[in-house]
Amino acid sequence: MQELVLIQPRGAAGTEWTSEAASAAVRREFEERLAECGPLAYRVARGVLRNSADAEDVAQEALLRAYRRFHRLRDRNRFRAWLVRITFRLALDRARSAKRREQRETLWAQPVPRPTTEDLAASSEFQAHLDRAVEALPEKLRLVLLLSAMEGHTQEEVAAILGLPLGTVKSRLFFARKQLAEKLRCHVKNIKRR
């Protein structure tokens, strides 16, 4: 009696192995890029949200999206630029939805008690004003300001990341700082007077 043997066609096995090897190679390459660009994504998110947990969520989401599109973003500069933009956009969305939620909840909650202690640290007060002023900046100025504030990012690098001319980055940075100063000048005087 002839025995039946279950065999796998050679071509299919070979194809499967090749695709597995290719996807493993893509993953390795992406993980290398992740170590390099992960901090950038997190810092952009942190700069917008000023909250570590939310920033981590947003950065994670942005990195996973970047992986899904990795075949189009093999170029290093393109990858960084795309990652910065998508992270910034996701972080802004998260901030807006958090603000809406906060407004909804504030309507029903008791009024937030104002700080009555006069010994409130001037630096933390200034920081709060600064955060609000940054939040009120136009998006394009805000992103340039954020990237320029990161250590190790020269204006040339910021221009390369955002795909903008160096002059545009310089002028956006100038206007961003000027607008912040206009909003914070009065607060500096108040803090100094105390």
Added chain:
Amino acid sequence: MPCEKYQAALIELAAADAEAGGELRTHLDGCISCRAALAAEQALFDAIDVGLRPSANAELPPSLLANVSARLAEGSAPQRGWLPVWVLAAATAVMVVGIVGVQRGWRAKTEQASKDLTVLESSPSADTPSGKGMGAKKLSTSSVRTTIRRRAVPAGVPLSETLTSATAVEPEVLVAPDQELLLAEYARALQNRPPVNRASANPEASLIEPMQLGPIEIAQLEVKPLPDLQPK
């Protein structure tokens, strides 16, 4: 209080983080209040830069990369080879238009065929009461189509047969029993008369002589109750 003329220039100098030059440099050398204002502006911009630094350079939490790697290991492979959304949308639209077009064409064809069939089978002629032997004279009245389409057709019977039998049925007339023979004779005479060319023939010659009928005799009626309807 700085000099009003140089106030804006001092702010811009501090914002650009640049060195003063030319006329402004000369003025600053001789004006204590403008030097103080410039120092205050520079302190403000330094405070802004310092305030921005912590959030812009936050330490990366170690869980972030680990989480991302774990999610990647779960099997969210990078998407490759997917068509853009607009290509899919365009293909769908073309398919829908194609289907609708084919359906309309088919419907028009079916309607035309049904119309032809109806006209051929259901238009009787005055000369041939049964409708047989008539030519392919087409009637375009929609009422004929509608009537025939609404009639219930028994399953398994072809439409053409149904239409033919429907139009070939002789009319039935209700007469008294003793006048049955007279009516039959009249009908035979009507069928046997020669065909008349209405355009050329004399109308008086083609007329049949009026039928002579005797007085109608009505037998006396006898009323009997039906056996099933008798009261118990």
